[in-house]
Amino acid sequence: MKPFDFALRKLLIGGLAAVLACSGAQAWAQSTLQKVKDAKELKIGVAQGDPWYFRDPGTGTWTGLGMMIGGEIAKDLNVKLTPVETTYGNSVAALQSGQIDVMFVLDATDERKKAIDFPTTPLLWYAQGVLTKDSLVARNWADLDKADVRLGVALGTATDRDLTKRLPQAKIERFTNTDETIAAFMSGRVDGIAFYHPALVIAYSKIHKGKVQIPQPVVALPTSAGIRRESDPAFRTFLDGEFDRLYKSGKTQELYAQYLKTKGLDAAQLPGVTKELLER
Structure with a gap:
């Protein structure tokens, strides 16, 4: 290829790229x-x-x-x-x-x-809540902060981190995912499970066991x-x-x-x- 042809080709490619970039910028400029x-x-x-x-x-x-x-x-x-x-x-x-x-x-x-x-x-x-067995009353977080209370959470979630700090006396059981946590509650391995309350409501709709509670003070986000x-x-x-x-x-x-x-x-x-x- 002659030097002139190479230079012309390079110029044309550069011009085309500039046009495409400009049209792309205009497209993204639209709200x-x-x-x-x-x-x-x-x-x-x-x-x-x-x-x-x-x-x-x-x-x-x-x-x-x-x-x-x-x-x-x-x-x-x-x-x-x-x-x-x-x-x-x-x-x-x-x-x-x-x-x-x-x-x-x-x-x-x-x-x-x-x-x-x-x-x-x-x-x-939505708020941090608990789905508990019927006999466990959770009007306040203090009601759950007891050594004989077993609560299930999904490992590594915001709920896990929050309850670890909020309930130092309770026994926090950690499970791989939500399904395993719910299964633990259904089998009686834990007294309740903790998630943000809409997820608990859906869990209740599937298993029809226990009651959804929002302890005070409300942790709403x-x-x-x-x-x-x-x-x-x-x-x-x-x-x-x-x-x-x-x-x-x-x-x-x-x-x-x-x-x-x-x-x-x-x-x-x-x-x-x-x-x-x-x-x-």
Whole structure:
């Protein structure tokens, strides 16, 4: 190849790369809110984790509170809702790459905040709770902090770390995962199990044993929704407004109650997903 031809080819390739880079930058410069409106589609991340997301093994259909909230927001945007299967561990990458537009019920941890953005308004609240045998009363954490109380937790979870500090006298039994922890409770190996209360409610719906309790003082935490970090705050601002409207109108709790009903549960008899209901 002649030097002139090589130089010309290099120039053309460089120019093409610049054009592609520019068009890519323009595509990413479009805000998520505008992108959703233009595509008439809201893509939300879904990951197995009842009651937030649940896929029916027979039909493959996704349900859950996260799906129901997504449906309300998609309706307000006049777009269709599209679930995109992911995992909680992969959700940040899915947001960054544009595979999904939002993932509801994703905690705004310090680590995640380094990579993605979150609305400032809480989506809902959940609390540290226990599912115990009927005879074990847990009005206060002190009721559980006794040497003869055996509590099961999933190893290495936030609940494990919290109860290890909170209940130094109790016997904390650690299991590999949630299913093993529930099995230990069903067999009577432990007197109760501890998780955030919505997971306990779902566990109760499956085994119909014991009672879900929120000990005082309530350890309540807000959860949010992960979104892609971008210079235009339009999508974050929109979600802030939506979360505030759904929460204050009682719609968030109403949707939760509707979903629990599909599990054969009466939400009026169980802890809710608003801070006010948890603390009363």
